Amino acid sequence: MxxxxxxxxxxxxxxxxxxxxxxxxxxxxxxxxxxxxxxxxxxxxxxxxxxxxxxxxxxxxxxxxxxxxxxxxxxxxxxxxxxxxxxxxxxxxxxxxxxxxxxxxxxxxxxxxxxxxxxxxxxxxxxxQAAPQRIAARSGGEIHLIDTRDIIAFRAAEGGVEILATTGRFHAPHSLKEIEERFPPPQFRRIHRAFLINTAHLRSIAPLSSRRYLLRLTGGLEAVVSKRMAGVIREATEW
Structure with missing residues (x-):
């Protein structure tokens, strides 16, 4: 040390x-x-x-x-x-x-x-590093293999999930629960009902009020979480 x-x-x-x-x-x-x-x-x-x-x-x-x-x-x-x-x-x-x-x-x-x-x-x-490294997703009628390191977040969407990545936005026919099981913590963390983030793309955590915190991720993506969840993320990622 x-x-x-x-x-x-x-x-x-x-x-x-x-x-x-x-x-x-x-x-x-x-x-x-x-x-x-x-x-x-x-x-x-x-x-x-x-x-x-x-x-x-x-x-x-x-x-x-x-x-x-x-x-x-x-x-x-x-x-x-x-x-x-x-x-x-x-x-x-x-x-x-x-x-x-x-x-x-x-x-x-x-x-x-x-x-x-x-x-x-x-x-x-x-x-x-041991987690699955790629996921198949669609964009513009084409199937893409997305490297998990490029994924910023998964967001619940009609008919599956929207994948927000550094390489673009894609759609996959999986529920957020299925995604959460496939990509477990600590790399990916479900922050509320409709959002799963890649903690490697977390850039800052800032208080909005006594009960809410703002997460900023790669690419300007933002999400509001509870104080409890902000604490969970900080502890899990050693912030």
Whole structure:
């Protein structure tokens, strides 16, 4: 597990580095001293996990986490002296929230949570690769074989389903339930009665109200879901 340490205090970064040396299977990928540098280091180093402080210059830790959330990785573990930000941190997708001074056993427990999430993400990817790779569909009187990687969503339609893909729109004579059984989670997820999305094409999740969230997918496709479903999707896709 490759970990990026993000804290504006050099002493705090050194303490975390020394603690991480006591955690088997963990490698320090690098360090960052500001929010902006954290984002640059994530892009450059591609870590699995970020140990992220809340109060940093050039974008605080909460803002950084919101920028990172659309990405499957890295996972975020907050390390801060301020307990009042815990709720906002978990709403931003944190794996855990550690208070300074950090105890070794508490850090190990947080990293173990992250490890389990990483294993789940890898299993989801393996399951997606093992799923059926193509489906036959019609468009303009012709039959096409559509690669599942190109499918953005299935939508219930008269006489079957409409396939919304990066290569166009097609029709298949299957019920949405049949499609759901053929293409199970985690790659495909039924978000409501008439819509099944390919989570690989999910681009963002944004709140519309206290109960509704907006999903944006490839090609500008949008769908509104409940807060509960948004949480299910985030958990399943490790957002």
């Amino acid at each position: 490759r970990v990026l340490i993000a804290d504006d205090e050099p002493i705090a970064r050194q303490v975390l580095r020394e603690l991480l040396e006591e955690c088997p299977g963990v490698e320090v990928a690098g360090e960052a001293a500001s929010g902006a540098e954290t984002l640059r280091q994530v892009e450059r180093l591609d870590p699995d996990v970020v140990l992220l402080d809340i109060h940093m210059p050039q974008s605080d830790g909460l803002a950084v986490a919101r920028r990172l959330r659309p990405l499957p990785l890295p996972l975020v573990i907050y390390v801060t002296a301020y307990e009042q930000h815990a709720l906002a941190a978990f709403e931003a997708g944190a794996v855990d929230y550690l208070l300074k001074p950090v105890r070794l056993e508490r850090l190990r427990a947080a990293l173990e949570k992250a490890r389990r999430q990483l294993e789940g993400l890898r299993a989801a990817r393996a399951s997606a």
